[in-house]
Amino acid sequence: xxxxxxxxxxxxxxxxQDGRVSSQAFRPTPKDDKKLSVYDGHAIAxxxxxxxxxxxxxxxxxxxxxxxxxxxxxxxxxAKDDPLEDFPEHxxxxxxxxxxxxxxxxxxxxxxxxEERDWLFSNTGT
Amino acid sequence: xERVPFLKPRMAGSRFDDHAIPLDMLKELAVLEEMIVExxxxxxxxxxPNRERSxxxxxxxxxxxxxxxxxxxxxxxxxxxxxxxxxxxxxxxGYFERARDSIVDAIEAAAQEAEIKKHLPESLLGYFDKLGxxxxxxxxxxxxxxxxxxxxxxxxxxxxxxxxxSTQLQELTEEVSLRGVIPEVDQAKLKFEMETIGGQRISxxxxxxxxxxxxxxxxxxxxxxxxSIQGVALYNRNGQLKSMEEVEHVSLLDERDVxxxxxxxxxxxxxxxxxxFGKALDSDQLNWLEGRLDSYLSDPLPSPYLYPTAEGGVxxxxxxxxxxxxxxxxxxxKSGHLHALHMPTEQETESRVSLATDSGWEEVTxxxxxxxxxxx
Numbered sequence: 001x002x003x004x005x006x007x008x009x010x011x012x013x014x015x016x017q018d019g020r021v022s023s024q025a026f027r028p029t030p031k032d033d034k035k036l037s038v039y040d041g042h043a044i045a046x047x048x049x050x051x052x053x054x055x056x057x058x059x060x061x062x063x064x065x066x067x068x069x070x071x072x073x074x075x076x077x078x079a080k081d082d083p084l085e086d087f088p089e090h091x092x093x094x095x096x097x098x099x100x101x102x103x104x105x106x107x108x109x110x111x112x113x114x115e116e117r118d119w120l121f122s123n124t125g126t
Numbered sequence: 127x128e129r130v131p132f133l134k135p136r137m138a139g140s141r142f143d144d145h146a147i148p149l150d151m152l153k154e155l156a157v158l159e160e161m162i163v164e165x166x167x168x169x170x171x172x173x174x175p176n177r178e179r180s181x182x183x184x185x186x187x188x189x190x191x192x193x194x195x196x197x198x199x200x201x202x203x204x205x206x207x208x209x210x211x212x213x214x215x216x217x218x219x220g221y222f223e224r225a226r227d228s229i230v231d232a233i234e235a236a237a238q239e240a241e242i243k244k245h246l247p248e249s250l251l252g253y254f255d256k257l258g259x260x261x262x263x264x265x266x267x268x269x270x271x272x273x274x275x276x277x278x279x280x281x282x283x284x285x286x287x288x289x290x291x292s293t294q295l296q297e298l299t300e301e302v303s304l305r306g307v308i309p310e311v312d313q314a315k316l317k318f319e320m321e322t323i324g325g326q327r328i329s330x331x332x333x334x335x336x337x338x339x340x341x342x343x344x345x346x347x348x349x350x351x352x353x354s355i356q357g358v359a360l361y362n363r364n365g366q367l368k369s370m371e372e373v374e375h376v377s378l379l380d381e382r383d384v385x386x387x388x389x390x391x392x393x394x395x396x397x398x399x400x401x402x403f404g405k406a407l408d409s410d411q412l413n414w415l416e417g418r419l420d421s422y423l424s425d426p427l428p429s430p431y432l433y434p435t436a437e438g439g440v441x442x443x444x445x446x447x448x449x450x451x452x453x454x455x456x457x458x459x460k461s462g463h464l465h466a467l468h469m470p471t472e473q474e475t476e477s478r479v480s481l482a483t484d485s486g487w488e489e490v491t492x493x494x495x496x497x498x499x500x501x502x
Contacts, residue, residue: 014391014398014434018381022433022443023452029436031403059400101476104465108450112469 003070006041007079007091008049008120010061021065021115027095027107034096034103040081041066043089046120052087054123063122065114067093075106130219132190132206133226134272139265142199151260154267155202158229159190161253165225166218168250184218201271230269232288234278242291251292255299258285259358263410290363299371302359304328305379305386307352308343318344320355320370323389330355330370339376352379352386382429388416391434398434405438411457415440422487427494449497453490455481464490466497 015022028036039049046064053059072079078094093110095103141148167180187209194203208219232245242251258267258280266281280288289295309327310319316332318340332340343353356375360368379386391407398404419442423430430442435454442453451466460482466475475493479486 012399014394014404017387017431017433020431020443020445022431022441023450024433024435024441029399029403031400031436100463101465101474104452105467105472105474108452108467109469109472112450 001040001042001069001079001081001091003068003073005069005079006046006066006120007069007072007093008039008041008044008046008064008066009036009114010039010050010053010059011063011065013060013062016062021111023104023107023111025065026067026110026114027103034098035082035092035094037082038079038091038093039064040089040091041120049089050121050123052089056086061123064120066117066120067110067113071110071113075109077106128208128210129193130206130208131203132223133204133269134196134201136198136201136268136271137265138199138268139262141262141265145195145197145200147195147200147202154257154260155192155204157253157256161229161250161257162190162222162225164253165228165246165250166221168247169221169224169228170218184221188218188222190222198271230278233269233280233284234276236284236287236291237277237279239287242288248292248294251288252295254280254285254288255295258282259299259301261285263413296363297368298361298363299358300361301357302367302370303354303356303385304359304370305352305354305383305389307347307350308340309347311341311344313341320353322367323352323386324393326367328359328367328369330357330373333373336373336376339378343376343378346378350381352383353377354379354383354385380429382431384419384423384429384432385416387432388412391432391440394434399436404434404436407434407438407440408457412440414460415455415457418481418487422491423494427491427498444494444497446494446497451494451497462486462490464493466493 009025011021011025015025026036028034044052050061050064053061069079072093080092080094082090082092084090095106098106137147137151163185167184170180170184171177189207190204191207192202193205195201196203206219206222228245232242235242235245261267261280261282263282266279268279270276270278289298304320304322306320306322308318309321317329318332319327319329321327343351354377355370355373357370358372360371362368392409392412394404394406396404396406398406428444428446430444433441433443435441439457440455442455444451448469449466450469454463456462460480462479462481464477464479477489477493479489481487
């Protein structure tokens with residue numbers, strides 16, 4: 001992936017309140033083995049990623065936000081391809097070297113970068 | 127008038143800690159008097175099976191009055207006032223005392239999971255729909271506080287048992303606070319329809335003093351304007367909400383109303399995150415959080431955003447004056463992890479706090495006030 005590759009992140013409906021997205025949307029949950037799942041934005045468009053996530057994977061999302069590989073690198077977070085069967089665009093942002101506070105700090109910065117970039121796709125239609 | 131000591135129950139719970147009784151609870155005592163009169167008549171008719179009704183003037187010249195509120199949390203001291211000039215007085219005084227004893231015995235039976243109907247008939251158990259309705263989950267009224275070896279505590283558990291002992295009681299009432307939107311108003315019939323945050327539609331009466339607020343909520347329906355309605359709601363025996371019976375307070379809610387958001391979090395089911403992970407949040411624990419936030423995080427501090435965590439907790443978040451602040455609340459053990467990041471400098475502040483204590487919340491509010499003060 002290149003520096004400017006957008007890493008597309010689906011936002012769960014419970015992680016948004018009055019338009020504000022939680023920092024939890026940008027850090028792994030306990031089930032994620034410290035790796036945050038994203039889509040490689042150079043391999044799939046935001047709208048298609050949303051379609052895949054909600055239809056093929058049958059998961060809930062209100063839309064797609066993004067950070068770039070460069071923004072991850074600035075936070076010393078490794079972003080890498082992690083293709084799965086029938087899901088070649090899958091990638092991860094690796095938080096595994098970091099503890100609770102460092103993870104929270106990085107998630108807050110990623111949330112801010114994504115918020116400044118605004119939604120790449122939302123299910124109200126943009 | 128002769129004054130006879132009659133009943134001195136103990137009302138316990140945080141609202142009674144100052145040895146005082148909230149005015150709201152005095153209506154419980156009024157219901158108690160009404161119940162005593164009807165139970166006294168029932169005893170009379172049991173003793174006189176040939177009579178269809180109690181004698182005229184059965185309740186004349188006798189009344190139950192509150193003469194004092196004693197310490198311990200609060201003990202309303204009630205006496206029987208008997209007019210000695212009434213010819214019938216000595217007899218009906220006895221029936222009033224037997225009525226009191228039957229009521230206390232029924233409550234004790236409910237507490238011991240014993241036979242309730244041995245003490246009161248089904249029809250009169252209906253009084254427990256009103257008596258004790260205003261008690262909160264941490265409160266009770268002990269009707270035999272000074273009797274050694276007895277436990278006649280009326281709380282929401284025993285009240286439920288007393289009401290369910292009556293098969294005649296098909297509809298039950300509870301004091302509620304509901305949040306939602308108002309999609310319909312019938313101004314001619316003075317009725318409204320409310321859609322609760324959980325999606326249920328119920329109707330209720332519009333008291334004139336709340337007419338303007340309810341119409342405002344109706345006009346704001348398309349913009350998602352939410353309202354909080356407190357009053358008395360009607361349920362069936364399965365616990366299904368049927369309608370609002372009385373409306374006591376109505377308030378328009380802010381977009382970021384914490385209580386409304388907590389109601390949304392209550393709706394999450396196990397597996398909410400991805401079908402497998404995401405623990406449902408415990409409703410009682412959310413009540414605790416709502417109470418704490420109401421006490422500690424009111425104006426001028428900005429309202430937090432609230433998000434569920436996969437572990438069944440709540441993460442509170444604020445964006446204040448360049449700070450991104452999170453308080454990760456573990457509802458089960460009432461602990462929290464506060465993390466604040468000053469975005470321009472990336473300077474961090476971090477603290478683990480016990481939210482079971484006032485000092486823990488004071489530490490949180492102190493930090494928020496400090497960050498918020500930097501706005502000035």
